Amino acid sequence: MKSSTSPRVRSVRRVATGCAAAAIATTVLFSPSAAFAETADNGGAQRNDGDNTVPLRSAIVDGPATNVILLIGDGMGDSEITIARNYAYGAAGQLPGIDALPLTGQYTTYSLYKDGARKGKPDYVPDSAATGSAWATGTKTYDNAVSVDINGAPQQTLLELAKANGLRTGNVSTAEIQDATPAVQVAHVASRSCYGPDSASCGADALAAGGLGSISEQLLDTRPDVTLGGGSASFTQTAKAGDWSGKTLFEQAEGRGYQVVKTAADLAGVTAANQEAPVLGLFTPGNFPTRFAATTATVGGANTPVSCAANPDRLGTDLSLASLTNSAIDLLNSPAESSKGFFLQVEGASIDKRDHSADACGQIGETIDLDEAVRAALDFAEKDGNTLVIVTADHAHTSQIVDSTPPTSLSTAVTTLEGSVMKISYGTGAAGGSQQHTGAQLRVAGYGPGAANVVGLIDQTDNFFTIANALRLNRDTAALSAGAKATLPKTVFAPGETFDAALTGLAGDRQITGVVASEPVAVPKTDVLAGSATIPLTAPTELGEHTVTLTGSQTGTIVTARFTVTADGQPLPGGATGTGGATGNAGGLASAVNGALASTGAAVFPILGAAALALLAGGTALYRRRHNRPIPRA
Ligand SMILES: [Zn+2]
Incomplete structure (x- = not known):
């Protein structure tokens, strides 16, 4: 590994700093490009520094990892990486973040058709929803799906699993936080545009329709420790059903x-983020403004080279993607909270969006922005020593570096760092329309424990398993809730007396619902924080024995506790006080429904609807049995 840089590199980097690119990190993790002579000389452009066997071998580190940071450049194919590098660092230069990861592979990104004769067959050009779902869940699915399989069954995500395993979690994006890439870690909907309660596309996923709710509402249920991005507009909408209806x-x-933050100053004031007080930072109504001002590609446009200009509307650098990445890492890794490690996803979203708009400077700026976030992640990982960093994209995109101005398609030319001209063509859409994604395989790069698993040709779904294995995630969430129990403060209550049930050991679940019987009274849906919850209850007015039955929303685990209501709240003479304060029951029915958020093909119940029905039927039966049973006498 070499850390020295030749005068050529230093001069290139100095220009880059004063030009389009931002600060250049000095640390080089692995340095195939550290030494350049003039590129016209024999060997002058080579990136290898002699034999790389030893540094490559040392870059392969056994897992497990304590932390994983997954960085996604949306729409960042090889073209987009090369274009940004050429522009900001030169053809022989190096992106300080993306190009510093020592282990690289390629991965396939195709999605699957959902319906008709082609159901289950490959769709060679995927969207961000299918591709994000692939790495978030390990299950290939259809375009438009957010972490549901081709049959609509919700699939457990890395963020959900990390949380269930006691890790801390974060989700950062320059897009609306409801956009597909951030959404795939926190929600399960059939249609990616189901942003909020007002979204007509939610259909059966709407809370009012008995579904899990819109992406924004599910985000609140999933409760990552840190969420930072855009998309505040959807949070001004009003819930139409559920416990928060009308708010x-x-x-x-x-x-x-939640600690809701809306400005950089708000965020700077946050000192801790955890399950009791997670951070929800939404800094723009929609997507973040881009770093560079937009350029418009036209037919013949590459005949007149331009330079990229700063976008005056860009947010302050304290809200740059690198800055937000550092904030998230600081909060997730704080000594008080980091004992079990963390999983953090970071997305640079608008490489894709500017590519759709045939905006060369826009996409270049967003790629540089992501690269700086990668550098921030690597700086942390290098110091930490137990962090796996993976950098990749979701799907390839339109932009192509071409040799001459295309006669029929849109193009833009930019003057690069070296003063040369790079012509960029957008040939998959008409002027003013949306350019298309493309179907080529993508670069995937890794650093740290377990990074060897990105090498070679893999599939996007491999990322799920690489990360789950690196973090040693137990994917059997029902097992994580199997030790659940409820404790009541005493065993006998007066009619109408209020008390709290303390629930523990329900790590596989994020919410709990329940019913107090005999006359059934619903228990409000309650957040389970790190496996524990405090559930406010009211003793029925009917004298006799009663049961509270609590059901974990994600695993279907059932916990019961029994108590007695007497007229004066005192035990009956002879000790007929029921069964005592705490009875845990996480077996039986729970094991029958633990596929409610499972992985298709590896689990018990492939369809949530079926699981929910089974749960409903089972829960009702359980309630009836308990209700009809004579009060046991001690
Ligand atoms: Zn796109």
């Missing part, structure tokens, strides 16, 4: 203990 999602977030 805006911002009101709901605050009511459920």
Whole structure:
């Protein structure tokens, strides 16, 4: 490994700093490009520094990892990486973040058709929803799907699993936080545009229709420790069903203990983020403004080279993607909270969006922005020593570096760092329309424990398993809730007396619902924080024995506790006080429904609807049995 740089590199980097690119990191993890002579000389452009066998061998580190940071450049294919490098660092230069990862492979990204004769066959050009779902869940699915399989069954995500295993979690994007890439870690919907309670596309996923809710509402349920991005507009919408019906999602977030932050100053004031007080930072109504001002590609446009200009509307650098990445890492890795490690996903979203708009400078700026976030992640990982960093994209995109101005398709030319001209063509859409994604395989790069698993030709779904294995995630969430128990403060209550049930050991679940019987009274849906919850209850007015039955929303685990109501709240003479304060029951029915959020093909119940029905039927039967059973006498 070499850390020295030749005068050529230094001069290139100095220009880059004063030009388009931002600060250049000095640390080089692995340095195939550290030494250049003039590129016209024999060997002058080579990136290898002699034999790389030894540094490559030392870059292969056994897992497990304590932390994983997954960085996604949306739409960042090889073209987009090369274009940004050429522009900002030169053809012989190096992106300080993306190009510093020592282990690289390629992965396939195709999605699957959902319907008709082609159901299950490859769709060679995927969207961000299918591709994000692939790495978030390990299951290939259809375009438009957010972490549901081709039959609509919700699939457990890395973020959900990390949380269930006691790790801390974060989700950062320059897009609306409801956009597909951030959404795939926190929600399960059939249609990616189901952003909020007002989204007509939610259909059966809407809370009012008995579904899990819109992406924004599910985000609040999933409760990552840190969420940073855009998309505040959806949180001003009002819930139409559920316990928070009639309240805006911002009101709901605050009511459920979130620290809602809307400015860089707000974020700077946050000192801790955890399950009791997670951070929801939404800094723009929609997507973040881009770093560079937009350029418009035209037919013949590459005949007149331009330079990229700063976008005056860009957010302050304290809200750059690198800055938000550092904030998230700081909060997730704080000594008080980091004992079990963390999983963090970071997305540079608008490489894709500017590519769709045939905006060369826009996409270049967003790629540089992501690269700086990668550098921030690597700087942390290098110091930490137990962090796996993976950098990749979701799907390839339109932009191509071409030799001459295309006669029929849109193009733009930019003057690069070296003063040369790079012509960029957009040939998959008409002027003013949306350019298309493309179907080529993508680069995937890794650093740290377990990174060897990105090498070679893999599939996007491999990322799920690489990360789950690196973090040693137990994917059997029902097992993580199997030790659940409920404890009541005493065993006998007066009619109408209020008390709390303390629930512990329900790590596989994020919410709990329940019923107090005999006359059934619903228990409010309650957030389970790190396996524990405090559930406010009211003793029925009917004298006799009663049961509270609590059901974990994600695993279907059932916990019961029994108590007695007497007229004066005192035990009956002879000790007929029921069964005692705490009875845990996480077996039986729970094991029958633990596929509610499973992995298709590896689990018990492939369809949530079926699991929910089974749960409903089972829960009702259980309730009836308990209700009809004579009160046991001690
Ligand atoms: Zn796109």
